[in-house]
Amino acid sequence: MKLEIYPFVKWAGGKRQLLPLLIERMPRQYNDYFEPFIGGGALFFDVQPKHGIINDINLELVTTYKTIKNSLEQLITKLNEMEELHIKSPKEYFYNVREWDKKDDWLNEDDVTKSARFIYLNKACFNGLYRVNSKGFFNVPFNNKTEIKSYDLKNLRNISKYLNESSTVILNEDFEKVCSDAKKGDFIYFDPPYDLLKDDTFDSYTKTAFGKEGQIRLAELFKELDRRGCYIMLSNHDTPLIRELYTGFKIELFQVKRMINSDSSKREGEEVIVRNYGNEESNTLL
Ligand SMILES: C[S@@+](CC[C@H](N)C(=O)[O-])C[C@H]1O[C@@H](n2cnc3c(N)ncnc32)[C@H](O)[C@@H]1O
Numbered sequence: 001m002k003l004e005i006y007p008f009v010k011w012a013g014g015k016r017q018l019l020p021l022l023i024e025r026m027p028r029q030y031n032d033y034f035e036p037f038i039g040g041g042a043l044f045f046d047v048q049p050k051h052g053i054i055n056d057i058n059l060e061l062v063t064t065y066k067t068i069k070n071s072l073e074q075l076i077t078k079l080n081e082m083e084e085l086h087i088k089s090p091k092e093y094f095y096n097v098r099e100w101d102k103k104d105d106w107l108n109e110d111d112v113t114k115s116a117r118f119i120y121l122n123k124a125c126f127n128g129l130y131r132v133n134s135k136g137f138f139n140v141p142f143n144n145k146t147e148i149k150s151y152d153l154k155n156l157r158n159i160s161k162y163l164n165e166s167s168t169v170i171l172n173e174d175f176e177k178v179c180s181d182a183k184k185g186d187f188i189y190f191d192p193p194y195d196l197l198k199d200d201t202f203d204s205y206t207k208t209a210f211g212k213e214g215q216i217r218l219a220e221l222f223k224e225l226d227r228r229g230c231y232i233m234l235s236n237h238d239t240p241l242i243r244e245l246y247t248g249f250k251i252e253l254f255q256v257k258r259m260i261n262s263d264s265s266k267r268e269g270e271e272v273i274v275r276n277y278g279n280e281e282s283n284t285l286l
Helices: 019-025 042-047 059-070 072-088 090-102 111-124 153-165 175-181 211-228 240-245
Strands: 033-035 052-055 169-171 187-190 231-237 250-257 268-275
Touching (some): 019 042, 033 042, 052 175, 059 072, 059 169, 090 111, 175 211, 211 240, 240 268
Parallel strands (some): 052 169, 187 231
């Protein structure tokens, strides 16, 4: 039975809006479920596949998925502690926590502390953005909230239960490596960093941007997996590059509101869903 679950972080490019459109476009039947750019995991948490392989290049995000799976109670205790310290002096505490990754021994810190910091910063920073500078240090400013509610207990408990009861594999690799074992009949959902629109600036989930080179590498992998007989679905902005890279596949266009953009005039855009299989093989006859 499916549990009630939704993403535990706000994530740039989060797919909660496109969700119904993605769900009806999934294949009716498939073997393993792959999501190499998991981010907040909107589709994954909704589908709750029995055999999932999820991955992201963001180490702190992946560590947090693992901590929710393996050490939930310690994580909750730590988040409660952080929320209390936040109330006492919100701005000072936020900037103090933001600096933790500059400490020499930060990488040796335990996963519960790293994960609690990751969730706290996501809830206490401006717009839930994740952005690091060229040295890899988190640099999003404070959202000025005096009180932070960093988690929904029922949701975290359900995520932890689901991750423990399913045979989900959680990885921290480049997307290409993760798909090397995908076989005929497996389903892969690609939700990469967006191809940039003319006036865009956000491409930095990590210290190196994904860029045009990443989009080209991904399209090559898409074609290789298509030859293998996998079901593949991908979402991205509607740009000339994406149209060119996926010529010959099924491309559908949708209008969406974009949540993470400080300039409200840029909050609307056109996105595409690309697939290598047709409506007749989809969940819902479209
Ligand atoms: C558009 S977001 C995914 C959003 C997600 N579908 C959701 O619902 O929140 C893209 C993700 O790709 C990750 N990423 C960027 N480059 C990557 C790479 N080379 N390999 C794997 N993941 C990568 C980013 O860290 C980010 O979480």
